[in-house]
Amino acid sequence: MTKIISENSEIDKCRRCGTCCKKGGPSLHMEDRELVEGGIIPLKHLFTIRKGEPANDNIRRSIQPADTDIIKIKGQNNTLVCRFFNPEDNICKIYEHRALECRVLKCWDTEEIERIYSKNRLVRKDLISGVAGLWDLVEEHQRRCSYEIIQNFINRDKSDKKTDSMKGLIEIINYDMHFRHLIIDRGGVDPEMLDFLFGRPLADTMRMFGFENNFHRNLHL
Ligand code: SF4
Known part of the structure; x- marks a missing residue:
């Protein structure tokens, strides 16, 4: 016990x-x-x-x-x-x-x-794979913004390709942000649904990888 x-x-x-x-x-x-x-x-x-x-x-x-x-x-x-x-x-x-x-x-x-x-x-997938169009959006977001891709960039960040890696990470974080805006503006999705559909914004979760300050300085909002 x-x-x-x-x-x-x-x-x-x-x-x-x-x-x-x-x-x-x-x-x-x-x-x-x-x-x-x-x-x-x-x-x-x-x-x-x-x-x-x-x-x-x-x-x-x-x-x-x-x-x-x-x-x-x-x-x-x-x-x-x-x-x-x-x-x-x-x-x-x-x-x-x-x-x-x-x-x-x-x-x-x-x-x-x-x-x-x-x-x-x-x-x-258990909850929304049957909702026409919605699961496609989740898969598209995952294809571009998965944590596997993030982790690959972070691993490269420790190598001699530091600048490329940082640029790649910033591009993904910007994509994640614009994707969310688009889903609300053009898709009419309730903003409160975003953290369920696409997880928490990468701009927030990147601090779990120790990048808190650098990223917020470099994002193109
Ligand atoms: S308040 Fe939340 S954490 Fe507490 S019993 Fe209810 S659902 Fe569970």
């Missing part, structure tokens, strides 16, 4: 303190698909950590590249606090329909969450 809250070793049942909800929303699994398709968890309340994107692995307690898409519930007001958490009365707004990870998480015993954590993850 693994304990997360060792200082509260007497805890043996959920007290609905909200601590786990304040640390970030859950990642979704196939078991949660009906909640999304039934509209209980709308797509606009989700964001995607794309394959290869550095992500906080709560079980291994380290930053690891994601093996697949990881779809998560967004935070609220620019914090990690889950979008469905109501801080005023400390309750989950969808408690009866909360996601699998929320149902199995026991802060006094993490065995069950560890068992399911990286299994049967829900990915974007």
Whole structure:
């Protein structure tokens, strides 16, 4: 048995303190698909950590590249606090329909969450591959802006081709940004859907690779 809250070793049942909800929303699994398709968890309340994107692995307690898409519930007001958490009365707004990870998480015993954590993850294709035109856009974006391409440029950045590499990365980040604007302006897509459809903007996630300042100076907005 693994304990997360060792200082509260007497805890043996959920007290609905909200601590786990304040640390970030859950990642979704196939078991949660009906909640999304039934509209209980709308797509606009989700964001995607794309394959290869550095992500906080709560079980291994380290930053690891994601093996697949990881779809998560967004935070609220620019914090990690889950979008469905109501801080005023400390309750989950969808408690009866909360996601699998929320149902199995026991802060006094993490065995069950560890068992399911990286299994049967829900990915974007499960949810939108049947929507005419939309999946094509996701694939087109992925073809130009995958983290595999980003990682290749970063590897080159460590070699003698530093300038070419930086130029290539800036081009991809600009493409990502313009692509998003185009989808909103010409495609009429709700801006709140973008982080689910195309992951978080590269201009933001590049800081995970340690490039925070250089890129924002060089982007052509
Ligand atoms: S969905 Fe509900 S139980 Fe799960 S983290 Fe969000 S507020 Fe908490």
